[in-house]
Amino acid sequence: MYVYDQYDHQIIRDRVAQFRGQTDRYLTGELSEDEFLPLRLQNGLYVQRLAPMLRVNVPYGMLNSTQLRKLAHIARHYDKGYCHISTRQNIQFNWPELAEVPNILAELAEVEMHATQSSGNCIRNTTSDQFAGIAPDEHIDPRPYCEIIRQWSTLHPEFAFLPRKFKIAVTGASDDRAAVQVHDIGLQMVSNDAGETGFRVLVGGGLGRTPVIGSLIKDFLPQEHLLSYLDAILRVYNLNGRRDNKYKARIKILVRAMGAETFAAKVEDEWQHLKEGYTQLTTEEIDRAKSFFTEPSYQSIDDNQADADLSSLRGEHKAFDKWLNRNVRTHRKAGYAAVTLSLKPTGVAPGDITDRQLEEIAKLADQYSFGEARTTHEQNIVLGDVRKEDLFQVWQAAKDAGFATPNIGTLTDMICCPGGDFCSLANAKSIPIAEAIQRRFDDMDYLYDLGDIDLNISGCMNACGHHHIGHIGILGVDKKGSEFYQVQLGGSAGSDASLGKVLGPSFGQEEMADVIAKLLNVFVENRQGDEQFIDTYRRVGLAPFKERAYAKVN
C-alpha cells in the first residue's frame, strides 16, 4: 500500500489547517453560506436532512488496519457508532458535528487519509478494481497509476471549479470490476505489441439523469503521458463544458454535443502542447509508485493440498461450503483466496458497518491478510490475501461479527444509496425497499439457484445506487408527494456494460417485493440451462417481464 512521505503529510496537514480556518470563518459569519458551500464540499462535507454527512476518501479502495481502527474511533467518538461504504468505495459518516469536522480531518491525516475532493465540482476519488493486484484475470496492477492520479488530482489548481463533478476509474483486468465505461474518464490498462504499458481512454460515460456509456477517444496512451493527457481532457472540459444548467454540465453532455471524434481531436490538439512538458512521468516515478504495490510475503503453498483440506471441511460444514462458494474468490497466488465480507445481512442498511465491525476487520486483516482490506463499489469489504488454510477460522470470526452472510453476487447483495432516510436530494427512501426484498427472498437455496443478479437501488435520478447498470434497477421517484419506484431491466456494469430499460409505470413501496418476485419467475420460466438473469433478459427481451409485472389479477 502507498505510504506517505513528508511531502504528502505536509500537503494534507496544510489542507486540514485551511479547512479549520474556513470552518471558523463560517461559524463566525465571516464566510457566507454560498461561499462556504463549495469549500466544505471539497472537504467532503454535505448538509443532509438530519445532520452533516462527511465523506472520506478511500483511495482506490485500499485500507490498512491502522486506518480501519481510526475509522472505528471516528465512528464511535464523533458519530453514532457506524459508518457507510459508498458506491464509489468511500466511507461516509452520517452524524458528525460541523464544528468537529476539522478535528476529524486532523485525525484522518494522522493515518494518511483525507476527504479532499470527495465532493464538489472537482476531480473526485479515483476508483478501481477491488481485486487489483490479486485477480487472476489482471494483466497490469492499476493501483500505482491510481496513486499517481490521486496525487495529480489532489488540489489541482486549475480544476477545482469545474462545471460539475468529475470521476475517474481505472482497471487492469479483463473483467471490468471498476465500471470504467460509466465514468467521466475510464482507463483500461493495456500493453501494446511492443510490450509497453499504456491506457485505453474512455470519456464521457456516466449515470445520473442522462446515463451514457463512455466513448473511446484513445486506443493507446503510453503510460508516461498519463497526466498530460488527463490535463488536456480536463482543460477542454473546464473551458467548454456547460455551466448554465447543472443537469447538462457533466462531460458526457459536452462529448455528446461535440461528438466523440471532435472532442478527441480537441483533446489531442491541447495535448500536443502539454505532452513533452515536465508533467511527463519519469521511469523513476512510475517505479516509485509501483514499489508500494509489490507482492506481500506470500508463502509457498501446495494449492492441491489446500483445496483437499477445504474440501473435507466443506463436507462437514454445509454453511461453510455455501460461504466458500459465494464469498470467496480465486486468487492468483497458489494457496491464497480473496474473501468478501458481506455488508448486506437482512435488516441492516446495505453498506453500513459498525465501529466494532471495523475493528474486527482490522484484527482479521492483521491476522490473516497482511494488515490490509479493500472497500468495494458493491459496498462490501474484501480481505485480499487469505491463506486457504485460514479460511475456516476467518469464516467463523466473520460469522460472529455479522458479515458472513453467504450472499455475494446474489439478489440480496444489492447496491443501495442512503436514500430518503438520510439524503436531502432523494425523492424516495431506498433502504426500506432493500430490506423488503431481503426479507422476501431469505431462502438462500433459491438465491443460489437464481445465480448472479445485480440489483441496484437509487433513491433519486442522481443514481448513487447505480440503478442504470443493475440487471434489475430500482429508481425512487416522487409522484405528487408520494414515493414510487420505477423498475429497469438489463443494465450491466461489467465489460459488457449496458444501460437498463424502463419496465413501465412505477410501483408503490408495498408492491415492490411482489414485483421482483414476478420478474424472477419470468426469468426462471424462460431460463435455459444455467443461464444468468442478464443473459436470459438479453435473449427474451423486456416484453415477457413487462407483461407479467403489469398483468391484472383475476
Next chain:
Amino acid sequence: MPKLIKDGAIVSNEWQWLTNNDEDQATAVPEGKVIVPLAVWLDQKGSLSQRDDVGVWLENDQLPSELGDDVATLPLIAVNFPGFMDGRGFSIGRLLRDRYGFKGELRAYGNIIRDQLTFLSRCGFNAFDCREAFDLEASLASLSDFSESYQAAVDKPMPLFRRRA
C-alpha cells in the same frame, strides 16, 4: 484610491477600467493606465498598441488565442470571474502564462473569494482585484495556504515527483 493585492502585497490600483460596452468598440480610450475590453482592443489595436499603458480584459469565454501575439507586448491582462464557482479563468491564466508566454501583470477580478487565491496564483495570476467586502489584509495569508503541491503549474514548473528528495 482602491486597493488590490499584487505580488503578495497590498497596493493601490493605478489602472482605470474602460466600461465594457460591446456596442461601442470605437469608444475613445482615455489617457493614462487603462484596461479595455477585448472588443475595444481588437478594434483600435493600431493606435492602442503604440501605447505601453493599455491593458486588456477578457471575459471568461474569451480565450487567449483571440489576443494571439499581442499577449507578448501587453503590460496587463485581466480575467473576469463573473461568479467564483466558474473556474474557466483558471485555465485562461495557465494558457496565458504557459502557452503565450505572458510576462506582465495578470489580474483576476470580479467574484473571487480569498480561498481561491492560492490556486489562482498557481495558475499564473499575480494580482487580485476583488469585491469591496474582501478583507485584503486577512486574504494575504490565504496566498500561502499550501507550502507544497503535487502538480506542475505556473509557480512551480516541476511537479513534485521530479523534486521529491
